[in-house]
Amino acid sequence: MIMEEKKLKTYSAKPEDIKRDWYVVDATDMALGRLASQVAQILRGKHKPIYTPHIDTGDFVIVINAEKIRLSGKKTDTKQYFHHTGFPGGTRFHGYKDTLAKHPERIVEHAVKGMLPHNKLGRVLFKKLKVYAGTDHPHQAQVPKPLELK
Secondary structure, X not given: XXXXXXXXXXXXXXXXXXXXXXXXXXXXXXXXXXXXXXXXXXXXXXXXXXXXXXXXXOOEEEEEOHHHOEOOOOHHHHOEEEEEXXXXXXXXXXXXXXXXXHOHHHHHHHHHHOOOOOOHHHHHHHOOEEEOOOOOOOOHHHOOEEOOOO
């Protein structure tokens, strides 16, 4: 007697099934890489059972206190950010300390963006990240839940 096999279907999330939450993360004294990787997973939705790789199932993340992020080792002195203007000889380098002084939110944004997919989906996911240098943010109406990252 041959038993009939049950055919299991792969679940694919649909837009009406997705419920988006808002989370607020305090970056005070957190390592930049660890914070960025955990935030990227939440933006992608990998913490949800309905995760589907090609669909945006993630949540919104608000990062506060970006100015208080830390790096290990001598990276505060040696880390540089590269930018090209598009013109010949248009390479520009900005040090970590200069960027932290002028635009501390760009440090977190740059790290998280590098951990998201480099395609159309990644650009959509990146728009759900909100980074602020201080403790204030304009998203109180969304009632964000505090999120403790390790």
